[in-house]
Amino acid sequence: MTDYGLTGYFLYGKGCSRDYGLYISGSGTFNAPERDVETVEVPGRNGTLVIDHGRFKNITVTYPAFIRQKFQDLAQEARAWLLEDRGYVRLTDSYDVEHYRLARFSGPLDFDMRVLNRSGECNIVFDCKPQRFLILGDQMLLAERGTQLYNPTRFPSLPLIRAHGTSGTLFVGNTVVQIKQINGYVDLDCDTQNAYKGSVNCNTKVVLQEFPQLPPGMCGINYEGMIEKVEIKPRWWTI
Numbered sequence: 001m002t003d004y005g006l007t008g009y010f011l012y013g014k015g016c017s018r019d020y021g022l023y024i025s026g027s028g029t030f031n032a033p034e035r036d037v038e039t040v041e042v043p044g045r046n047g048t049l050v051i052d053h054g055r056f057k058n059i060t061v062t063y064p065a066f067i068r069q070k071f072q073d074l075a076q077e078a079r080a081w082l083l084e085d086r087g088y089v090r091l092t093d094s095y096d097v098e099h100y101r102l103a104r105f106s107g108p109l110d111f112d113m114r115v116l117n118r119s120g121e122c123n124i125v126f127d128c129k130p131q132r133f134l135i136l137g138d139q140m141l142l143a144e145r146g147t148q149l150y151n152p153t154r155f156p157s158l159p160l161i162r163a164h165g166t167s168g169t170l171f172v173g174n175t176v177v178q179i180k181q182i183n184g185y186v187d188l189d190c191d192t193q194n195a196y197k198g199s200v201n202c203n204t205k206v207v208l209q210e211f212p213q214l215p216p217g218m219c220g221i222n223y224e225g226m227i228e229k230v231e232i233k234p235r236w237w238t239i
Contacts, residue, residue: 166226175211
């Protein structure tokens with residue numbers, strides 16, 4: 001590892017690596033995940049049958065890292081910071097300021113100490129969901145009647161949709177959602193496939209065959225009835 005070439009940093013959960021004197025290389029930032037496929041050899045048939053399960057596997061992102069001074073104190077604090085969160089949290093780094101990942105760190109964090117134990121280097125390894133989410137896709141957008149929403153990626157996204165009003169019909173591309181007697185608004189989380197308002201489950205307040213997706217390119221948004229306005233967090237992503 002080239003110690004003093006490590007000048008980048010990352011943000012994970014509530015902290016930044018710079019706060020712990022921890023600097024990185026971004027050599028793993030732009031790596032892509034593996035498609036989840038199954039291969040089957042069929043007797044009497046030439047070639048291999050490939051079954052694509054329509055998803056990507058998690059990806060391991062590794063940052064070569066280095067603490068240059070005050071190693072013992074900073075290393076202990078860095079361990080506590082990286083291991084305090086359970087499950088997936090947001091991970092960004094200075095090498096790609098337009099995207100973030102959902103990542104988890106479960107350890108270990110093993111340093112190779114240098115210079116009379118005043119500095120040390122390590123590899124910080126995150127288990128990440130396969131998507132690189134666009135930071136712009138986290139903005140809540142106002143979708144007026146007849147809006148054409150543009151997805152700039154090659155992949156369909158699973159948005160968060162907030163419909164304000166009391167009842168009506170929502171159209172997202174070719175998907176139709178009937179909304180029945182809501183009080184103020186209802187959120188449609190197309191990732192978890194749930195409808196709710198705050199902590200209240202509202203799945204019985206919507207009728208739909210499938211939750212909407214935002215396909216690559218243009219997608220029409222429309223609504224009628226007593227729906228007053230619609231807001232959409234598009235959650236665009238790439239790999």
